[in-house]
Amino acid sequence: MSKRLPPNTLASIGDGALPLYAHCLRCRHWSPVKVLELAKRFGWGAGLGDIAPKLRCLSCGSKNCELVTRKPKESRCSRCGRPY
Numbered sequence: 075m076s077k078r079l080p081p082n083t084l085a086s087i088g089d090g091a092l093p094l095y096a097h098c099l100r101c102r103h104w105s106p107v108k109v110l111e112l113a114k115r116f117g118w119g120a121g122l123g124d125i126a127p128k129l130r131c132l133s134c135g136s137k138n139c140e141l142v143t144r145k146p147k148e149s150r151c152s153r154c155g156r157p158y
C-alpha cells in the first residue's frame with residue numbers, strides 16, 4: 075500500500091517533474107501547460123482548483139476547464155477508431 079498525495083498545489087507538482095494538462099470539459103480539447111508559467115502567474119502555493127477556473131479553453135473559449143497531471147484519455151469509437 076503506498077500513500078498517494080493528491081497534487082493540490084503547484085509546489086507539490088514541482089517545476090517540470092510532472093506534466094500538467096489543461097483539459098476542457100466542454101469540447102474535450104486539452105493542451106499541455108507549463109507548471110513554471112502557471113507558478114509565475116499564480117504562485118507556487120496556488121491550488122490546481124484555484125487556477126483551473128481562470129484558464130480558458132483555446133479551442134472553444136469555455137472556462138469550464140480542469141487541470142490534470144495525466145494526459146486525458148481520448149474517447150474513441152470502438153468500431154471505427156475515430157475520436158469523438
Ligand SMILES: [Zn+2]
Nearest residue numbers: 098101131134
Ligand atoms: Zn473547449
